[in-house]
Structure formats: C-alpha cells, structure tokens
Amino acid sequence: MRVWLGIAMLWSSCAAAEVYRWTDAQGQVHFGERPPAGAQRVEVRPQVIEGDADGRERAARWFDARREERDAARQQASQRRGERERECQGLERRLAALSQGGRYFSQDAAGERHYYSDAQIEAARKALSDQMNGSCR
Numbered sequence: 001m002r003v004w005l006g007i008a009m010l011w012s013s014c015a016a017a018e019v020y021r022w023t024d025a026q027g028q029v030h031f032g033e034r035p036p037a038g039a040q041r042v043e044v045r046p047q048v049i050e051g052d053a054d055g056r057e058r059a060a061r062w063f064d065a066r067r068e069e070r071d072a073a074r075q076q077a078s079q080r081r082g083e084r085e086r087e088c089q090g091l092e093r094r095l096a097a098l099s100q101g102g103r104y105f106s107q108d109a110a111g112e113r114h115y116y117s118d119a120q121i122e123a124a125r126k127a128l129s130d131q132m133n134g135s136c137r
Contacts, residue, residue, distance in 0.1 A: 088136035
C-alpha cells in the first residue's frame, strides 16, 4: 500500500512539473525545469502503454501462479500447526501420566520388566517439560 502511495505522489509531482525548451548561443536545444530568459514552456503528457492480449494473459498467469503458491504455503503452514498441536497434546498427556505417580517400567526383548527409579522418572518429567517449553510455547 505504501508503495502505491509513493508512486502516486511521485507521479503527481512529475505531472505537475513544468518543462521548458530553449536554444543556447551555439544552437544547442536544451530542456529543463528552470528556464533562462526567452525559454518556451513545453507541454509534456504522460505516455500510456496498453499491453497486448498476450501480455495481459501472461500477467494473469503470473498472478494466478503467485496466488497458488501463497495458498499452498498457507495450507502447509496450517498442516504444520496441526501437527505441532497434536505433538504438544501427546507431550502433555505423557507429562500428566508421569505426574500421577505410580511405578513405570520398560520391557526388554525377553519380556522382562525394568522399573524406573524416582531419579529416572524425574529426569523424564524434566525432559518432557523442556521439550514442551521448546516447541509448544
């Protein structure tokens, strides 16, 4: 928006500028905004260039491609937010389960249980909290 405002202000200042034409003693023709004595005012009209049908079609395709890219990026960002939300909810559930107390264990390939000590449970709780603070907040 600011760019268009700047262009409009620049355009209006250019359109309002007066241009003068004069010839110096050596016969050189000069143009400028500050005329010497005897200079003639010249009317300068902006030139408007209309694009052909092919140019308008290329521009439309370009804008459509940018819109599709933007929409795809927004959709990907939305998917990433959803994935992160699900991950955070899982971390919260695991932390809540650890905070309830009880005996926690892991099972090895032979099916034997290895119970966690209080220090291991506290370390797991801290690791989950750190992970949540890093990616969920």
